[in-house]
Amino acid sequence: MFVKKSKKIVKSKYTLDFVPIKNIADGTIILENSDKVTGVKIMPRNIFILDGSTQDAIIANLKNVYNTIDYEFWVMAADRPVDINVYLSQLQVQFNSTSDQTIRKLIMEDINKANMFMNNNIVDTEYFLLFKEKSPDVINKRIRQLISTFANAGLNTHQVTNDDLRIILDNFLNGGQTTNFGTVINSGS
Numbered sequence: 001m002f003v004k005k006s007k008k009i010v011k012s013k014y015t016l017d018f019v020p021i022k023n024i025a026d027g028t029i030i031l032e033n034s035d036k037v038t039g040v041k042i043m044p045r046n047i048f049i050l051d052g053s054t055q056d057a058i059i060a061n062l063k064n065v066y067n068t069i070d071y072e073f074w075v076m077a078a079d080r081p082v083d084i085n086v087y088l089s090q091l092q093v094q095f096n097s098t099s100d101q102t103i104r105k106l107i108m109e110d111i112n113k114a115n116m117f118m119n120n121n122i123v124d125t126e127y128f129l130l131f132k133e134k135s136p137d138v139i140n141k142r143i144r145q146l147i148s149t150f151a152n153a154g155l156n157t158h159q160v161t162n163d164d165l166r167i168i169l170d171n172f173l174n175g176g177q178t179t180n181f182g183t184v185i186n187s188g189s
Contacts, residue, residue, distance in 0.1 A: 019173065020032040020033065021169075024162050024165050024166065025162065026162075027159050027160050027161055027162060027164075027165070028139070028165075029165050029169075031132075034134060035132050035133070035134055036132070036133060036134065036136075036139060037130055037131070037132050037165075038130065038131070038133075038139055038143070038159065038160060038165075039073070039074075039128055039129045039130035039131055039143075039146070039159075039160055040128065040129050040143060040146045040147060040150065040157040040158060040159055040160060041126060041127070041128050041157060041158055041159075041160050041161075041164055042127040042128065042129060042150060042155055042156075042157050043155065043156040043157065043158075044125065044126070044127060045058075045154070045155055047059070058153065058154050058155075061152065061153035061154060062153050062155070064149075064153065065149045065150055065152075065153050068149060069146075071131055071133075071142070072131065072132065073129055073130065073131045074128075074129070074130045074131070075127070075128070075129050076127070076128045076129075076130060076168060076172075077125050077126070077127050077128075078125070078126050078128065078167050078168045078171040078172075079123035079124070079125055079126075079171060080123060080124050080125075080126055080167050081121065081122075081123055082117065082122045082123060082124050084114055084117065084118065087114060088111065088114050088115070088118075091107055091110055091111050091114065092111065094107050095107040095108065095111065126164070126167070128160060128164065128168060129146060129157075130160070130168075143159050147159075
């Protein structure tokens with residue numbers, strides 16, 4: 001007699017169980033094999049408002065930055081929802097504090113435009129350069145080098161934060177939807 005074993009379907013509380021993430025801490029994604037993924041956030045710069053020779057120089061400098069990196073890295077772009085609630089509040093305070101109808105009309109136009117942005121899910125695109133490494137000393141050295149070389153190319157950078165890393169994961173694993181249950185981690189169970 002054959003006994004058929006039924007498979008028990010377990011719903012995970014994690015975004016994707018096959019992603020080997022153990023934790024996110026101190027601006028690094030800690031993988032199950034103890035590798036750490038970290039990097040820098042590159043502040044965007046609109047070079048298209050600059051003259052042609054300045055644009056060419058920035059692009060050449062950026063090529064030099066990438067050509068000096070002698071380890072595996074990933075350049076990523078991630079969209080982050082824009083939160084302009086503070087700006088809207090400030091506009092409302094200005095609107096309430098003036099009695100000049102012309103100024104009130106201009107402020108109301110700005111409020112309506114800001115509300116339109118909020119209702120249309122406007123996002124900022126953020127840029128990151130990430131790498132994987134085990135050694136904290138090597139990580140710190142690479143971060144310092146990246147910040148310095150990008151600065152020499154005319155771009156500001158800083159080490160990624162835990163929030164930056166969560167945004168990247170949300171963008172690529174959850175289709176841009178923010179997780180409501182905390183960090184995307186695997187407890188090992």
